[in-house]
Amino acid sequence: MSMAIRLSCKEASRLISEGMDRHLSFRERVVLRLHVGVCDACSRFAGQLAFLRRALSVLPGPDEPEGR
Amino acid sequence: MQEALLAAIQGAERFAGQSSVRTWLVGILKHKIIDRIRKASREPSADPTASKAGAEEIDAFFGSDGHFAEPPGEWQSPEQALQERRFFEALERCLQALPKNSAKAFTLRELMGLETDEICKELGISASNCWVILYRARLSLRACLERSWFSGGARRG
Numbered sequence: 025m026s027m028a029i030r031l032s033c034k035e036a037s038r039l040i041s042e043g044m045d046r047h048l049s050f051r052e053r054v055v056l057r058l059h060v061g062v063c064d065a066c067s068r069f070a071g072q073l074a075f076l077r078r079a080l081s082v083l084p085g086p087d088e089p090e091g092r
Numbered sequence: 093m094q095e096a097l098l099a100a101i102q103g104a105e106r107f108a109g110q111s112s113v114r115t116w117l118v119g120i121l122k123h124k125i126i127d128r129i130r131k132a133s134r135e136p137s138a139d140p141t142a143s144k145a146g147a148e149e150i151d152a153f154f155g156s157d158g159h160f161a162e163p164p165g166e167w168q169s170p171e172q173a174l175q176e177r178r179f180f181e182a183l184e185r186c187l188q189a190l191p192k193n194s195a196k197a198f199t200l201r202e203l204m205g206l207e208t209d210e211i212c213k214e215l216g217i218s219a220s221n222c223w224v225i226l227y228r229a230r231l232s233l234r235a236c237l238e239r240s241w242f243s244g245g246a247r248r249g
Binding site for chain 1: 130150153155157158159160163164165166167170173174179180183201203208217222223225227230231233234237238
């Protein structure tokens with residue numbers, strides 16, 4: 025993916041998702057961090073995708089204590 | 093490949109433990125996954141138009157300027173949702189609403205924990221196609237959960 029320094033939310037959200045499936049390049053990580061650092065929508069998006077993964081991971085996992 | 097999947101499913105079953113929600117969900121999902129794998133093995137390989145259709149579906153989440161059409165909202169107490177059976181029912185309904193290929197790729201990735209190259213092989217698609225399909229699945233699921241659970245309507249009902 026060719027990328028400008030400034031990502032759109034569409035590009036940033038795609039990198040957030042791909043980062044869960046592959047290793048992002050140094051450049052990708054830098055431009056993503058620059059965007060997410062100033063973008064509430066993408067920051068929430070990243071947190072919610074992480075939560076989604078967690079929600080699915082608790083399904084078949086061993087019984088860990090609930091809550092913290 | 094199928095043998096590996098079945099082994100993984102059996103592994104998941106072993107770990108289901110005493111939690112009723114988990115046992116219940118693992119049971120449902122397990123049967124669905126097996127069904128899908130059976131169907132897929134009878135069908136010709138993945139839909140060649142899937143990636144184009146996927147691109148259009150992804151576009152629908154964004155404006156022409158690349159901003160979110162509907163920016164993700166603040167989710168209230170997501171950790172608490174993990175304690176509630178009804179949340180997992182909502183999640184399951186959202187999974188069912190995904191396009192078939194998308195649901196399958198996402199399930200293999202997040203539930204079975206397969207790497208994308210294994211998923212590519214299973215679905216007969218390229219790695220970049222696989223990432224796009226998973227991205228589309230996450231966009232859809234996130235929006236669906238926000239609508240059906242985190243907007244507050246469903247949980248208070």
